[in-house]
Amino acid sequence: MKACQLTLISHAPSDQSSSLIDSLYDFSDFGRKTRAVRRKIDGLSETVMYFYNEFWEARQRQSLNLHEISYRACFKAELPRFFISRLTQPGEIVYDPFMGRGTTLLEAALLGRIPYGCDINPLSVHLVEPRLNPPSAETITEFIKQIKLEEKFDSEPEDLLAFYHPKTLGELKQLQEQLAAIDLSDQSATTTTCWPWIRMVATNRLSGHSSGFFSVYSLPPNQSVSVASQIKINEKRGQIPEYRNTLAIIQKKSLSLLKGLDETSLTNLRQTFDKRKLLVSSADRTTEIKDNSVALVVTSPPFLDVVQYTTDNWLRCWFNNIDSSAVPTWQMGSTKSWCEKMKATLTELHRIIRPGGHLAFEVGEVNKGQVKLDELIIPLGVQTGFSILGVMINEQQFTKTANCWGVDNQTKGTNTNRIVLLQKRSN
Numbered sequence: 001m002k003a004c005q006l007t008l009i010s011h012a013p014s015d016q017s018s019s020l021i022d023s024l025y026d027f028s029d030f031g032r033k034t035r036a037v038r039r040k041i042d043g044l045s046e047t048v049m050y051f052y053n054e055f056w057e058a059r060q061r062q063s064l065n066l067h068e069i070s071y072r073a074c075f076k077a078e079l080p081r082f083f084i085s086r087l088t089q090p091g092e093i094v095y096d097p098f099m100g101r102g103t104t105l106l107e108a109a110l111l112g113r114i115p116y117g118c119d120i121n122p123l124s125v126h127l128v129e130p131r132l133n134p135p136s137a138e139t140i141t142e143f144i145k146q147i148k149l150e151e152k153f154d155s156e157p158e159d160l161l162a163f164y165h166p167k168t169l170g171e172l173k174q175l176q177e178q179l180a181a182i183d184l185s186d187q188s189a190t191t192t193t194c195w196p197w198i199r200m201v202a203t204n205r206l207s208g209h210s211s212g213f214f215s216v217y218s219l220p221p222n223q224s225v226s227v228a229s230q231i232k233i234n235e236k237r238g239q240i241p242e243y244r245n246t247l248a249i250i251q252k253k254s255l256s257l258l259k260g261l262d263e264t265s266l267t268n269l270r271q272t273f274d275k276r277k278l279l280v281s282s283a284d285r286t287t288e289i290k291d292n293s294v295a296l297v298v299t300s301p302p303f304l305d306v307v308q309y310t311t312d313n314w315l316r317c318w319f320n321n322i323d324s325s326a327v328p329t330w331q332m333g334s335t336k337s338w339c340e341k342m343k344a345t346l347t348e349l350h351r352i353i354r355p356g357g358h359l360a361f362e363v364g365e366v367n368k369g370q371v372k373l374d375e376l377i378i379p380l381g382v383q384t385g386f387s388i389l390g391v392m393i394n395e396q397q398f399t400k401t402a403n404c405w406g407v408d409n410q411t412k413g414t415n416t417n418r419i420v421l422l423q424k425r426s427n
Contacts, residue, residue, distance in 0.1 A: 016087050017358070017389055017423055023086070024051045024392065043379040049390040056082055056394065064110065065259050066131050069204050070221040071101035072312050075362055079394075079417065080104040080298040083360045084111055090268075092295035095352070097283035097345060102128030104298045109276070112268040116294065118279040118286055121327045123203075123313055125278050126320055130200040133273045135193045137258045143194040144251050149174045162230040163207055163215040163315075164241050171246040172214060175202055176319055201250045201257070203316050212249060216241035224315035282328070284344035292354045300362040301342060302330045303373065339376055346377075346384040350424060359386065359422040374418040386422035393418055 027034050032054060038047040056078035063077035080103060084094055090112035096104035099117030102124070108115045109132050117128060135143070154170035155161060161169065179199050182191060205213050208221035216239050219225050225233070234240070279288055283301075317324035330341055349359060361381075363373035374391050381388055394417035 016356075020086050020421075021389060024053075024055075024390070027051075027053055027055060030054045030057075041375055041378050044382065048378060048388055050393060051390055052393045052395060054394060054396055055392060063107075064261065064265065065257050066110075066134065066261065067103060067106060068257060069101050069127055069131070069200070071127065072223050074101050074103055075300055075417065077103050077107050079362065079419075080107045080360075081111070083296060083298050083358070084108055084113060087358045088113055088295045093293055094296045094298065095289070095294045096297065096299045097286065097349065098299050098301050099124055099128060099278075100300075102131065105276075105278075106131055109269050109272045110265050112272065113295075114272050114275045116277045116289065118281050118283055120280070120282055120329060121313065121317075122280045122322055123316055123320055123327075125280060126196070126199055126203060129276075129278055130193075130196040131257070132269060132276055133193055134258060134261070134269065135197055137255055140194060140197060140254045140258075141251065143190060144198075144247055144254075147175075147178070147198075147247060149247065159227045161241065162227050162234060163218065165216075165243040168214055168241070168244045168246060172202070172206075172319065175246065176321070180321055197254065198250060199320070201253050202246070203319055205246075205249050205253055206315050206319060211244070212252065214244050214246055214249060223312035226311070226314075284341070284348045286348060286352065289352045291351055294349075294352045295354060295357050297349055297353060297357075297359040298362070299360075301345065302338075303364055335371060335376060338373075339380060342377060343380045343384060346380055346386070350385045353424045355424055355426045357424050358389075359420075359424075361420040361422060363418050363420065365418070372418065374420050377420045381420065381422045385425065387425055389421040389423055391418060391420050 024034055025036060030053075035052040037050045037052070039050050041048050056076065063081075067077045080094075080096075084104075084107060088094060088108075092113055093116050094104060094108035094113045095116035095118075096102075097118045099105055099119045102115075102117060105115035105117045105128055115132060117124075119125070149171045151167070152170040152174075153166040154173055155166055164172065175198070179195065182195050202214075204221070206221075207213055207215040207218040207224050209217055209219065213221060216230075216234065217237060218230060218233060277288065279286055281288075311324075314324045317327070353359060359381075361377055363377055365372050378388055378391070396417075
């Protein structure tokens with residue numbers, strides 16, 4: 001039996017939508033003109049417009065340093081900025097249901113929008129919230145001076161000695177204990193600002209490939225290798241963990257993150273912080289968010305089971321006293337199960353996005369380019385009540401970090417940013 005063909009329901013696009021689509025046709029900021037192609041998508045009775053170009057800067061570290069908290073499968077700040085600046089106004093809500101390290105939320109707040117976010121892993125809140133309310137460089141410097149760590153050597157848990165010198169491990173465990181003892185009812189500046197900041201920076205410095213991390217040389221800092229893998233790295237390199245001064249590293253990274261924050265950005269962060277909403281929840285169950293309240297969603301869901309979030313974050317979860325094995329991360333091994341989860345998420349997003357509001361759904365190619373997730377999302381978007389504005393294919397070369405993992409264009413992983421642009425009909 002032939003599958004039923006879905007029909008795109010047309011409606012008058014908002015001025016913002018029309019302006020955005022018009023700008024995609026004419027976009028040439030990086031020396032190339034957009035290539036626009038109509039494509040047939042399985043399951044749809046009408047074609048969808050695809051826009052091919054480099055729509056944001058491919059080079060690294062072009063945005064504020066405050067974004068530089070590593071996390072697996074995170075997109076660049078230029079991606080959400082592209083849509084936030086074109087499709088929202090200051091004071092409106094911008095939301096990411098898979099917030100991860102919080103790129104969308106932070107960029108929204110920096111631009112004077114109200115940041116909403118959700119992630120199933122409580123670790124995400126620890127990485128996001130402190131940067132929405134950062135201390136000044138002077139405040140955090142003085143605060144770090146007041147932290148007292150005893151000079152003691154620690155060999156428990158013994159496995160972690162593959163990463164850390166015993167004295168470094170001793171300092172980490174003392175920090176861990178002090179963070180766990182924070183009185184959450186204490187609303188002083190040190191509790192609400194400095195201690196969360198310390199937790200976030202320390203979490204980010206747990207393992208990496210330079211002396212700016214607590215660990216001996218490991219792999220790039222967006223994931224933690226297993227103990228067995230670290231032992232092999234140590235043997236191959238003939239290395240033994242050296243002592244790393246945890247507070248000095250936290251101080252240096254803090255100053256780096258805070259560098260470049262101007263008064264406008266700080267004012268926007270302060271004015272939006274009390275209106276933020278950060279949820280630890282499944283993306284398809286967010287009852288705390290009101291119907292028709294969100295102006296824009298910019299997000300990137302898990303790409304099936306390409307990224308193993310549980311194993312990648314085990315060391316960060318250990319430091320934050322989170323049982324990583326108990327976090328119900330979405331690891332979908334088949335396109336069928338992925339589509340079921342995405343349909344449930346899109347249904348929930350349709351509830352909370354206001355009429356005329358937008359969704360930029362960033363996906364990619366997986367399985368060596370054989371599966372293009374945009375082609376799965378588009379029919380689901382129609383089924384859940386959205387209009388399809390088009391698909392942006394942001395063409396750029398892989399970064400240095402991606403190449404470290406043997407990920408090359410057209411071979412492994414995600415070859416392009418593929419952003420499905422959806423709009424909730426105004427009725």
